[in-house]
Amino acid sequence: xxxxxxxxxxxxxxxxxxxxxxxxxxxxxxxxxxxxxxxxxxxxxxxxxxxxxxxxxxxxxxxxxxxxxxxxxxxxxxxxxxxxxxxxxxxxxxxxxxxxxxxxxxxxxxx
Ligand code: AMP
Numbered sequence: 001x002x003x004x005x006x007x008x009x010x011x012x013x014x015x016x017x018x019x020x021x022x023x024x025x026x027x028x029x030x031x032x033x034x035x036x037x038x039x040x041x042x043x044x045x046x047x048x049x050x051x052x053x054x055x056x057x058x059x060x061x062x063x064x065x066x067x068x069x070x071x072x073x074x075x076x077x078x079x080x081x082x083x084x085x086x087x088x089x090x091x092x093x094x095x096x097x098x099x100x101x102x103x104x105x106x107x108x109x110x111x
Contacts, residue, residue, distance in 0.1 A: 002046075006095035010044050020068050024060050027068055027100070036103030037072050037079070041065070048094045049085050061098055074102035082110075 008014045010026060019039050020027035030038040041061045047053045062081075069075040079102030084090040 004046055004093075004095050006040075006042050006093055006097065007046050010042065020064065020071070022064075024057060025064065027064075030099070034099075035101045035106065037074050037101065039068065039072065039100045041068070041098040041100060043096055047096050049091065049096055050083050051085070053096050057096075065098075065100060068100060069102070072100075072102070078102065080106050 002008060002011075005014065009016045009028060016028045018026050018028060020041075023044075025041055025043050027039050027041045030040050041064065043053070043057045043061065045057065047057070050058060065081060066075060069079055079100060082099040082101065083097070084092075084099070
């Protein structure tokens, strides 16, 4: 059995309503939101992170940010996209994903 939690969500083994879905990716609400809007863009094909991913899937996911941000009502006011990578980068799920976060004033730097 695949023990990758995002693969299991993609396959429907773990229910998670889709904010967006196409043949290459899904977007779901983060289970522990860091802001009023916090969704995860997740490729359907497993790959651990941005370094192992094919450029085409990263480009595809980024190309959908405007549409999803518009749908969530945060396009005009602004938002943040984040790809935590590796242990020191704060990555806790080793399946590529982009955080799309907004709905409040976001601080910088993030730590
Ligand atoms: P990262 O720490 O950058 O790897 O991000 C992983 C994110 O996945 C975290 O923000 C978690 O809250 C989120 N997460 C973990 N399990 C689930 C789940 N079952 N459904 C939705 N989000 C999840």
